Amino acid sequence: MPKFKLEYIWLDGYTPVPNLRSKTQIKEFESFPTLEQLPNWGFDGSSTQQAEGRSSDCVLKPVAVYPDSTRVNGALVMCEVMMPDGVTPHPSNTRATILDDVGTWFGFEQEYFLYENGKPLGFPKEGYPAPQGEYYTGVGFKNVGDVARQIVEEHLDLCLDAGINHEGINAEVAKGQWEFQIFGKGSKRAADEIWVARYILLRLCESYGLDVEFHCKPVKGDWNGSGMHCNFSTEYMRETGGKEYFEKLMAAFDKNRDEHIAVYGPDNHLRLTGLHETQSIDKFSYGVADRGASIRIPHSFVNNGYKGYLEDRRPNSQGDPYAIAGRVLKTISEVPTA
Structure with missing residues (x-):
């Protein structure tokens, strides 16, 4: 199976304006991955103003995926930041709590x-x-x-x-x-x-x-x-x-x-x-x-x-x-x- 370069993208905890962050994960898929196929992935939140060093784990939850034509088998993966349980939105996660309506x-x-x-x-x-x-x-x-x-x-x-x-x-x-x-x-x-x-x-x-x-x-x-x-x-x-x-x-x-x-x-x-x-x-x-x-x-x-x-x-x-x-x-x- 081909190896895909997955660029996980998220917003850090800086205020009043968050910065974009990203890192690459390599995974095998038969074809371009669907959102449902993409795993959660951890990162060091103490380096992004999202955790303390003594408890630095944060989790990236994929929410959207796009082809990346700058890479062979590349994908851009927009993520929400979650707490270590992978379920609770991180306080810096503004996406998780907003109203949404596809008719708007x-x-x-x-x-x-x-x-x-x-x-x-x-x-x-x-x-x-x-x-x-x-x-x-x-x-x-x-x-x-x-x-x-x-x-x-x-x-x-x-x-x-x-x-x-x-x-x-x-x-x-x-x-x-x-x-x-x-x-x-x-x-x-x-x-x-x-x-x-x-x-x-x-x-x-x-x-x-x-x-x-x-x-x-x-x-x-x-x-x-x-x-x-x-x-x-x-x-x-x-x-x-x-x-x-x-x-x-x-x-x-x-x-x-x-x-x-x-x-x-x-x-x-x-x-x-x-x-x-x-x-x-x-x-x-x-x-x-x-x-x-x-x-x-x-x-x-x-x-x-x-x-x-x-x-x-x-x-x-x-x-x-x-x-x-x-x-x-x-x-x-x-x-x-x-």
């Missing part, structure tokens, strides 16, 4: 900066490049350089090879800033694919001698920060909707503003200033096609009788998509549909 669809717009020698890719050694304006969806060396597009195209192919529902890429507003979009049905599936897409990007950039900066405001001053806008819809929003339901939903989002901000990523006050891409952090607003609102309403939503999807623009680029999707779904669940 999420589309995440993951922004990030490519970094070289401590600066965004394309920034001069001293000072700053030309102001924002031509970089967004830009083309040409002066706007996107010579290697960034190669990286994002390769990342796109690797994600598609893995079966991740990668829906698009574009250069973003600031120099060295890019975005990719992931769509998934259900909180856990959508978030799994964002985390694995992040992992693929980080690993890819190793070979280019570049880093990926997910901080929401890495360049101070008059430069856009990085978000992870969360587009969402439920079956009821898509099929029934209506203005009355929409207004109740927005009232629930307004009521839960602090709870949302708490899980939408650290340092969001540096990004949500009201000066660039969205509403200030201490306010809640919504508007049709309004990039400055907390919730942007697409024209299609209103034209279709207040049915379809909405876009929460507040989550930031280093937020935990498990926590974000779970919080959005929890707020939606508070609003009666009848």
